[in-house]
Amino acid sequence: MxxxxxxxxxxxxxxxxxxxxxxxxxxxxxxxxxxxxxxxxxxxxxxxxxxxxxxxxxxxxxxxxxxxxxxxxxxxxxxxxxxxxxxxxxxxxxxxxxxxxxxxxxxxxxxxxxxxxxxxxxxxxxxxxxxxxxxxxxxxxxxxxxRVNDTIARVETAAMKATSAVGPPRFGPRRERDVPDGAALIHLEHIGRITHVDIAVLQEVAEDIDGQIVLSAPPGTMADPSRMAAWTTARPDAKQVETLRSAFTVAHDRAFDHDPRFGLVVLSEIASRALSPAVNDPGTAISVIEAGTRVLSAIVAIEESTDGPCSDKVIVPPLSFPELLEDFYRPIARDGAGLIEVAIRLQKSLAALAEAEPAARADCAAAAAEALARAMAAMTAEADRSQIARIHRRYWS
Missing domain, CATH: 1.20.1270 (Substrate Binding Domain Of Dnak; Chain:A; Domain 2)
Structure with a gap:
């Protein structure tokens, strides 16, 4: 400032x-x-x-x-x-x-x-x-x-801008990438949140060592000396290892610039605060759900790009779409489980994402089923339970 x-x-x-x-x-x-x-x-x-x-x-x-x-x-x-x-x-x-x-x-x-x-x-x-x-x-x-609406709009805009720094998400269950025996593991010396990864630097080192570099700690990851940040099957020397470490920017707090997942986390925090008994503002939670739906729709619409410094020598893991859904929907489904208006908006939001990208339908259906289970356990009125069950069947029959 x-x-x-x-x-x-x-x-x-x-x-x-x-x-x-x-x-x-x-x-x-x-x-x-x-x-x-x-x-x-x-x-x-x-x-x-x-x-x-x-x-x-x-x-x-x-x-x-x-x-x-x-x-x-x-x-x-x-x-x-x-x-x-x-x-x-x-x-x-x-x-x-x-x-x-x-x-x-x-x-x-x-x-x-x-x-x-x-x-x-x-x-x-x-x-x-x-x-x-x-x-x-x-x-x-x-x-x-x-104000609340102004802050929601700012977080949504920041998350939208961050989507330009990531590639298409990965749908379905998580698949672990096996690290070959004898691979060189890159660990960072500082403890904090990775806020930026300079892919151009990784590309230069990959060309020097004539091998692939696989990134395992994208922006938003908590870094510490025990956490592997990247690995390669080639054998970089000490200077090249330091160059690889310098490509990672580590700070005390997460940043919005290259981490759309952080934007979704902050949006869910705003909704959770609004759904607390002290505030009791489901209207704000619904506004957050709509903002998060727009961000997630932009993420599932990302197409593979051939521009930029990335190549087959630097492998960047895609965002996990199920984890994005957990970050955003799970806290809202937990804190707003007893509110019929919030539960309905969650089901409609997930249905909109499934319609926007057919590959995301299985992940959205799983999140919708979890939100339904929480709502059925928390709602005390039989009419509310019947209504949310009927809406769930409408979209996920």
């Missing part, structure tokens, strides 16, 4: 000081006609008001972060922190305050002549116009910033 604010502050200070350097291009007669002496009072008003606006904006952002942490899910806060509109607003207001302060200090030391005051006045007008536009956008933006 500090980068935009720092960049705008540097620009504002440079604009304030450049007025004295290029002031000689303005004639003295023009300067006296413009009446640039009023720039002192304008800068004083700007300095006093921008400090208050900056404090207000920062307070609003922190309140949104705190609300998302306590009422939605802490994992979604990083998307609010990365919001470009909020960062631009804070950078504009803080930079404008510094522009006014530097201008006032320079005026009090006689740094500007009459011609320099004209340039400073022009820069002040530009800064004021920027403040007005940014403030209007910030007012419109803050009315929904950090």
């Amino acid at each position: 500090w980068f935009r604010a720092g960049l705008f502050c540097v620009f504002a200070i440079g604009l304030a000081l450049a007025s004295a350097i290029i002031g000689h291009v303005i004639s003295y007669e023009f300067a006296t006609k413009v009446g640039a002496s009023s720039v002192d009072s304008i800068l004083n008003v700007l300095a006093s008001s921008m400090l208050a606006v900056t404090t207000f904006s920062l307070t609003a952002m922190v309140s949104a972060y705190s609300g998302a942490t306590s009422n939605i899910t802490p994992r979604a806060v990083q998307l609010l922190v990365e919001d470009a509109t909020a960062q631009n607003a804070l950078a504009t207001f803080l930079g404008s305050f510094l522009f006014a302060i530097v201008g006032i200090i320079a005026l009090s030391t006689g740094f500007y002549g009459e011609s320099g005051r004209v340039i400073l006045l022009g820069g002040t007008i530009v800064v004021i116009a920027t403040i007005v536009i940014t403030f209007l956008r910030w007012i419109e933006h803050i009315t929904r910033f950090g």
Whole structure:
């Protein structure tokens, strides 16, 4: 967040000081006609008001972060922190305050002549116009910033973007890939979540050793010294092993960029929080189910691509579609088992995925059967049990 604010502050200070350097291009007669002496009072008003606006904006952002942490899910806060509109607003207001302060200090030391005051006045007008536009956008933006629907939309968008970094998913039961005897196993030295894997680096090493490299720890995997990250049947030397390890970015927390599975996990957390007895908001859970259905539909629609650095020398395991269903649907089915409206939406969502991709039908049917079993065990009204059973038969007979 500090980068935009720092960049705008540097620009504002440079604009304030450049007025004295290029002031000689303005004639003295023009300067006296413009009446640039009023720039002192304008800068004083700007300095006093921008400090208050900056404090207000920062307070609003922190309140949104705190609300998302306590009422939605802490994992979604990083998307609010990365919001470009909020960062631009804070950078504009803080930079404008510094522009006014530097201008006032320079005026009090006689740094500007009459011609320099004209340039400073022009820069002040530009800064004021920027403040007005940014403030209007910030007012419109803050009315929904950090709200539940806004956060759901952000998580869905982040998960959608992450689908571009993965290939088609794998349907059906999990199939273990046997590691040949004598294969070189690559282990990472750090403990944390893998957030990115540089496939281009793996490709270069695979060409150097003239062998295949099989990735076994995609983004989102918990890495530790005992967890195999990749393996190869070739024999890389010590330097090549270090190069392979450098291709894995390990952080303390998961990231959305290359991990669509994390987006689905965060969506399910939002639904679980909404379905808790303290909140009791099934409408939010239904909105989450619809958002997750769109993400899963985008994942099953992914086609095999021949573009990019991957080749037959680097084998990347596909996403497991049954595990994606577990990550997203199981917590919602567990926490909303007693609510007929949530149970119905789960059955319809899984049916929509099965219709979108026939290969996913068996996995979706298994998830729907599990959700039905949870609902039948939790619902107390016979009418609700009959209705959800009838809907399940409609789609999965």
